[in-house]
Amino acid sequence: MIWRSLRQLGEQLRSRALSPVALTEAVLERVETLGPRYNAVVTVTRERALAQARAAEREIGSGHYRGPLHGIPYGAKDLLATAGGIPTTWGAAPLRGQTFDADATVIRRLDEAGAILVAKLAMVELAGGMGYRQPHASFTGPGINPWNPGHWSGGSSSGSGSAVAAGLVPFAIGSETWGSILSPAGFCGVAGLRPTYGRVSRHGAMTLSWTLDKIGPLALTADDCGLVLEAIAGPDPDDPSTIQAPFRYDHASGRDQRWCLGIVPESLAGCEDSVRAAFDRSLADLRAVADVVETTLPDLPYEGIARIILGAEAASAFEDFVESGALAGLTAPEDRYSTYARDAILARDYLRALRLRAIAAREADRVLAGIDAIVAPGRPILAPALGREFRSALRGTVNDALGALGNIAGLPAVIVPNGFGPGGLPTSLQFVGRAHDEDTILAAARAYQSRTDWHLRRPPVPA
Amino acid sequence: MSGEPHAPGPDLELEALWTAVRQRHGARLGEAELADLRQSVEGIVALVRALRRVPLANADAPLEILVPFRADTGPPT
Secondary structure, three states: OOOOOHHHHHHHHHOOOOOHHHHHHHHHHHHHHHHHHHOOEEEEOHHHHHHHHHHHHHHHHOOOOOOOOOOOEEEEEOOEOOOOOOOOOOOOHHHOOOOOOOOOHHHHHHHHOOOEEEEEEOOOHHHHOOOOOOOOOOOOOOOEEOOEEEEEOOOOOHHHHHHHHOOOOOEEEEEEOOOOOHHHHHHHOOEEEEOOOOOEOOOOEOOOOOOOOEEEEEEOOHHHHHHHHHHHEOOEOOEOOOOOOOOOOOOOOOOOOOEEEEEOHHHHOOOOHHHHHHHHHHHHHHOOOEEEEEOOOOOOOHHHHHHHHHHHHHHHHOHHHHHOOHHHHOOOHHHHOHHHHHHHOOHHHHHHHHHHHHHHHHHHHHHHOOOOEEEEEOOOOOOOEOOOOOOOHHHOOOOOHHHHHHHHOOOOEEEEEEEEOHHHOEEEEEEEOOOOOHHHHHHHHHHHHHHOOHHHOOOOOOO | OOOOOOOOOOOHHHHHHHHHHHHHHHHHOOHHHHHHHHHHHHHHHHHHHHHHOOOOOOOOOOOOOOOOOOOOOOOOO
């Protein structure tokens, strides 16, 4: 039952070869016994999960099959509100007892799809918005990488990455403001999908940055991510930023002609040797089905735009939290004061960043209109060691122009594993697409995964 | 016009912003934290200067647009 794709599990559940209750009990057992090994779990939702599993068993048994997620357990990043007295901590010690009266829209939609919430998953405190620069930045401890326990799982969706990689849950929900889905997915060797901005409602989710936050899935394959996205996407009157068109995942879309993939030279700058070697190998694999062309992005300060927007919006979103003195209770020492510097962001500079974002978004679309997707290393570095300060695009110590552009322009991206580096740590590959076109990047990632087996490798975790 | 080079003076904008940050939050911070915070403010000033170097036209607007709110009917479709 462990490390099976959602499509495999779904077929077994639909045909009643597998019981939702048996699957959920097995998953709960793994979450409870192995979750602490990776600091991956905040709260196990055992009672809610078993009630949902029993309901799914009854429904499927009576012929009412809701779809491919019916009866499948999952974990949610602990910034998504859950009702029923289940805490929603945002990864922050001062908020350990925080509860909400209603489920976030994403949780409700997964309920409606028949999926089963088994755990609230660990995350970097306040989604990393206070300026952390080392892995130990959550009251649950540093996220530990299932491939090598001396290394970080990535963040801020730390538990979402490690829980999927370690086979604790078949899929997880994470969120990204700038890198928080792609980082843990890439470092943990699983697939992650950052949807187009507005594709998934943020109602009931912690806000870090209103104009950058996105919610998306992490799973074993790109195909699994597409299945989850279909369940959680769509307009929501409670989140006015949501795209009004519904999203239907076109998993059957074949491809008669060759792909045209663009490489952005900026995305290769500063890559570690093993990352570059894995990327070159991936390009060789992709050239069997794709033409690969060099693509040039206009010379704009993408990372500066992202940092100013994120800084200004986070300072406002957490103004009351900061004024209350609650920062002093955070885990990472630097999270207790770094955000004070954001008082130096002037309103006119924030607005300038927003105006430049519009230019960047138009330029990105012009580039992407001529190709199917940009292909790039998923992360420029391997998972950093625990206990050390790491390099971060948010602080300007590592290059991530493509990540900055993707997030300020609200573009979708999917990341998949593409090899291993020193220490047995995964490397990764990302496809960045045109706004609203998740189907194309998912199809490109599926084409890559159909030709490789990196997504079938498993970390040294008990099966 | 004297051809004498000007000695570099204090960075008035940086110092004004740093003074504002330090006065508001400095009392609760130690020396090491203050030094770290000063570096962060310097980083922000450097970032916004990079942004200011990119020319913008008067009509270059943010993507965000105001949608006047009505609870009863919502926006027109």
